[in-house]
Amino acid sequence: MTLPHALPALSAVVADYDVLLCDVWGVIHNGRESWPEACEALTRFNAQGGQVVLISNSPRPASDVIAQLDALGVPRDSWKAFVTSGDATRMELAKRAPGPAWIIGPDRDDTLYEGLDLVRAAGPADAAFLSVTGMIDDETETPEDYRTALSDAAARDLELICANPDRIVQRGDRIIYCGGALADLYESMGGRVTMAGKPYGPIYALALAEAERLLGRPVDRSRVLCIGDGVITDVLGANRQALDCLFIAQGIHGDAARGDDGTLDPARAAALLTAETAYARYAALDLKW
Incomplete structure (x- = not known):
């Protein structure tokens, strides 16, 4: 069982990536409220020249979901493009x-x-x-x-x-x-x-096309990081695309990856991943800068 690297903060790897393909529900909000630390992390990545593309399994077109993000207090400067399973x-x-x-x-x-x-x-x-x-x-x-x-x-x-x-x-x-x-x-x-949504190829084709548009050049896939809390959607999707992944282990999995000291236990995170034959380079309980 290969353990993911426990990532204390996104800032620790910001120099390694040009593009974030970031899940929405379970990473930056829970359907009732947004999480300020996660939104700040994405905003700061964008401010340093990165490109955040939100990639969601929402069944509605992205243009229709933006109003929901606004209502939940997700800042517009925390993302630059948005694609959904609906698209x-x-x-x-x-x-x-x-x-x-x-x-x-x-x-x-x-x-x-x-x-x-x-x-x-x-x-x-x-x-x-x-x-x-x-x-x-x-x-x-x-x-x-x-x-x-x-x-x-x-x-x-x-x-x-x-x-x-x-x-x-x-x-x-x-x-x-x-x-x-x-x-x-x-x-x-x-x-x-x-x-067609995560973990399947069509949504990633749309997301990477948006990233290429934002960059103004072809995407270097070695400099793309996927972020998500769903093992069989976000993590397997990244694996199938041969993209690095940050597994947000606290989302739908609750405390299953939390150690006795309250911090991430990489072995418990790895157990969640290997149960679905998945692998993530990094893991964290939540997204923060």
Whole structure:
């Protein structure tokens, strides 16, 4: 088991990187409030000539999520570009228009479909494929509430397009199920699933294209650092792209990587990573300068 290096602060490695591909939920906010130290770290990286590209598994286009960041107090100078799973997923949906698509998710995610000319199906019986952003009511529902309906779709061999590969996120002090949990259930039934967000390639292609635009030159991938708290999304995504990664071990994993003295225990962090056959060069409990 290879241990990640315990990183006391981002400033310790700032000279080694031109670009940060930084996760959002679980790193700079928890859905209820932003974390000032994390935001300051990104702001200071930008101020020293770096380029911060936020890379989120939000199922909505980035242009629609910026207002949420503003409302949570995430400073605009803490990032320079923003790409989401929604941005990458729109390309997949456009290939399959007009559908019809059986759409599962809350009304707030409807901006994902704007301008795509998709026909909405009433259910799996008259759908050509499924599009999932999450639970319709993620405060009360779990994937099991969708088992019967998804079973019907799997029986018809309908492809499921998942706009949010995250399985869970932390909202305040609660854990909320996301679209990836529905995709997992569907796959367990033998259903076909397509995803474009982390850890899959399309979202990284978008993020690196944004980095190249900001730099005004080709990206040196050895000088890109991915930051995130999701092992099977952020860390595996970085591994698949052969990019360095800083694992924020306190996000959705709570205190699992915290030692008895309250600081990061690299061995416990490594256990979280190796359980998913993942590796991170660095680990920290939270992001700070």
